[in-house]
Amino acid sequence: MTPAEDWIAHYEATDERDRLTAAPGGRLEFIRTQELLARFLPPPPAVILDVGGAAGIHAAPLATNGYEIHLIDPVPLHVEQASAVPGLASATIGDARNLDRPDASVDAVLLLGPLYHLTERADRVAALAEARRVLRLGGVVAAAIISRYASTLDGLFRGYLRADGFEALVARDVGEGQHRNPDDVSGWFTTAYCHEPDEAPAEARDAGLDVEALVAIEGPAWLLPDLARWLNEDRDLLLRTIRRVETAPRLLGMSPHLLLVATKRAAL
Numbered sequence: 001m002t003p004a005e006d007w008i009a010h011y012e013a014t015d016e017r018d019r020l021t022a023a024p025g026g027r028l029e030f031i032r033t034q035e036l037l038a039r040f041l042p043p044p045p046a047v048i049l050d051v052g053g054a055a056g057i058h059a060a061p062l063a064t065n066g067y068e069i070h071l072i073d074p075v076p077l078h079v080e081q082a083s084a085v086p087g088l089a090s091a092t093i094g095d096a097r098n099l100d101r102p103d104a105s106v107d108a109v110l111l112l113g114p115l116y117h118l119t120e121r122a123d124r125v126a127a128l129a130e131a132r133r134v135l136r137l138g139g140v141v142a143a144a145i146i147s148r149y150a151s152t153l154d155g156l157f158r159g160y161l162r163a164d165g166f167e168a169l170v171a172r173d174v175g176e177g178q179h180r181n182p183d184d185v186s187g188w189f190t191t192a193y194c195h196e197p198d199e200a201p202a203e204a205r206d207a208g209l210d211v212e213a214l215v216a217i218e219g220p221a222w223l224l225p226d227l228a229r230w231l232n233e234d235r236d237l238l239l240r241t242i243r244r245v246e247t248a249p250r251l252l253g254m255s256p257h258l259l260l261v262a263t264k265r266a267a268l
Ligand SMILES: C[S@@+](CC[C@H](N)C(=O)[O-])C[C@H]1O[C@@H](n2cnc3c(N)ncnc32)[C@H](O)[C@@H]1O
Pocket: 011, 016, 020, 051, 052, 053, 054, 055, 057, 058, 072, 073, 074, 075, 078, 094, 095, 096, 097, 111, 112, 113, 114, 117, 118
């Protein structure tokens, strides 16, 4: 395992099956990601490659909705967990930079994880180019990134900045986007790259893709101290409010996660 891949140990020690269902922040990320996928993916039946799909949390409802969904992940535990999800067409070990699929064989590729764990730009562009290779003409890539400012906001609103070491982590995130948690402090995530929002479209273009949208997933709403109540009692109002500002350029960096949507319009 190279230093850049020490995140594998993080995933072997945590449970991705709970991440998007337990805490309100995860629930909001899940609801909004599914909403955006429903908006941007080609309608079912279509073939989707869920690259970095972990335990299959997003793949499961997509399979229920009639997609043929193949999950790929480098972490054996994730593939084992995803294999138990009903309806998935397959779950296999693999890497976003080198997909074991023929050219032009799928309608959509999800990269909901790989782009923020590939810490070198060349690797992120390689993953996007590989997604493009396996897409049919007109196919869609939906790729998640993490904002460079997420740890600043988390540090302020949750008080992490008062803990030893967090300010240095934040300073590096803001300065160079390289997120590191060398002591593996719980809740401080793991090795990742945090994007300036406008870097991601440039990476997609360098991979030969046409950029359709860059959308905030949670927007500013993840910072609400009573987010659980909003989700339980005023969900429609909350979601309408996020949607209204989901592409507002000055707010994009406030969202911890953003979704880049790009298409393969022509053969290179
Ligand atoms: C935070 S999890 C997200 C899982 C899920 N897609 C979601 O949105 O909840 C990030 C995932 O990306 C995977 N990943 C990281 N680097 C990858 C790579 N180079 N190729 C494929 N998957 C990768 C990890 O194994 C992990 O399962």
